[in-house]
Amino acid sequence: MKLLLRLEQPTSGRVLLDGRDVFTLDGTAFREYRTKVQAVFQDPWSSLNPRMRVRDTIAEALVVNRPVSAAQAQARVDEVLQQVGLAPDAGGRYPHEFSGGQRQRIALASALASSPELIVLDEPVSALDVSIRAQVMNLLKDLQAQQPLAYLLVAHNLATVRYIAHRTAVMYLGKIVEYAPTASLFRAPRHPYTKALFAAALPANPDAPREDFVLAGEVPSPIDPPTGCAFHPRCPFAMADCARVAPVAREVDAGHLVSCHLY
Amino acid sequence: MSAGPVLLELRDLHAHLSTRWGVVRAVDGVSLTVREGETLGLVGESGCGKTMTALSILRLLPQPAGRIVAGQILLEGEDLVPKSERQMRRIRGRRISMILQDPQTSLNPVFSVGNQLVEALRVHRAGPRRRLRALAQEALRQVRVAAPAQRLRDFPHQMSGGMKQRVVGAIAVSGPPRVLIADEPTTALDVTIQLQYLTLLEEIQERTRLAMLFITHDFGIVARICDRVAVMYAGRIVESGPTRELFAAPRHPYTQALMAAVPRMDESVERLPAIDGQPPALQRLPPGCRFAPRCRHADDRCQREYPAVFAVGREHEAACWRAESSPSR
Structure with a gap:
């Protein structure tokens, strides 16, 4: 900004x-x-x-x-x-x-x-x-x-x-990890970090399902970000590649871009 | 969680602040109860008197401006209002304690975390330094700080916001208190860290069965962790009830308007119904209902007379003239 x-x-x-x-x-x-x-x-x-x-x-x-x-x-x-x-x-x-x-x-x-x-x-x-x-x-x-x-x-x-x-970009440690029309993002968030954000947001509804996807750990320092995908140390779906290779953005839906090895 | 006996009760509490602009009736007849193992959410906008209510309970109103002018604060049945400062010092931290919004300002930057934990423990406990150090380490473990022995040597600036707020929490529950007041404890934290912290508070409550007064303006937090809710507006509680019922059928127009004005995560809305105007200044309160100037339903009576409190459901009350005529179900 x-x-x-x-x-x-x-x-x-x-x-x-x-x-x-x-x-x-x-x-x-x-x-x-x-x-x-x-x-x-x-x-x-x-x-x-x-x-x-x-x-x-x-x-x-x-x-x-x-x-x-x-x-x-x-x-x-x-x-x-x-x-x-x-x-x-x-x-x-x-x-x-x-x-x-x-x-x-x-x-x-x-x-x-x-x-x-x-x-x-x-x-x-x-x-x-x-x-x-x-x-x-x-x-x-x-x-x-x-x-x-x-x-x-x-x-x-x-x-x-x-x-x-109208459109939304989700950032983690200085990178955009997901970028999509807002409606599409809220319908189906794809990146594990976006999913965690959605799970951590508290809807004003006592009967809302508690999909407890509580992230462990905290955001690492941007001075020395993790290798590969910066989110991998906190990601519950992290695979071997995630620590080595930084994912590139892929279009998963019309105008909906995700940077994650899962997609 | 099943609730036990009442641990904290406020009866018609009034607290005033004398300012250059006149007497501010910051807390103007607040009554509430919190039971063992229960979380009561105190919801309202800034300046409505939430924090002043909390500070009154701990007898920590800003001095010399603040004064409790009427009412009772019953902690396990014992009135705190007539207590001396010396007596209060034995109560604070041990039987009732508080977590503030900003962990940055709650901790002293020039002392290590261990030092501050030991200091808090020593207020209520005698013992050799090594034993207190061990207790401090245990207190950090209780709030799920990893490697507590190393962390004790850290200074606040070496920790993240979430970690610092955990340390504040560890100090607050080290008493261990029967009543915990949490004043917007997660407002300064990131969303993912907020949920971690709320989960931690729930865990501590489950273990210690403490009564929690949770001050917030966020209905999402209320929905998540509060058993009951009290909604405050301009120094008074306008509606209170069990969380589920209050969300399903809010009865006070302020509660209704507030809930409608909050954008939702789970649905797309074209236009939010905003509440016009703003809350009244607490030194120039209108004679009748304080929400009347902003209320769509207000009539002459609302302008003239402050509404009585009506039962609108089980444990559900609203201070609104409209609640008088329309039974809840």
């Missing part, structure tokens, strides 16, 4: 936006990229500057990358505040006057200000209260329905993923 936002440099490989490698961009092209890709972070208490009025926070996202007049900025601020469901007078207030859910709306408004193509959502609702989460998740869906907008959602809660994401 940080690579995608160009906050870190890759050791190898590329990040392409509209077919262009984002790490080669500079000058105008880089500023253009900054307007096209925005982010909303997990904690709305630390992502907003407490000493800036909401209006200024939102406008800043707009003016730093593009020449915009004050009047244009103001108009855009009003527009995005309305889009995220905040009252027009919210712009004149400070972050501490808002609740967590409202702050996350403000963070979203400032991400939207520059009309991005992609918003990276890093655990956008996990710091919010249960009764507020649905409000914000519904808002995310509405915004996407209203405009051409791609989201990259980073989340650990499978129910959140199921509700928002």
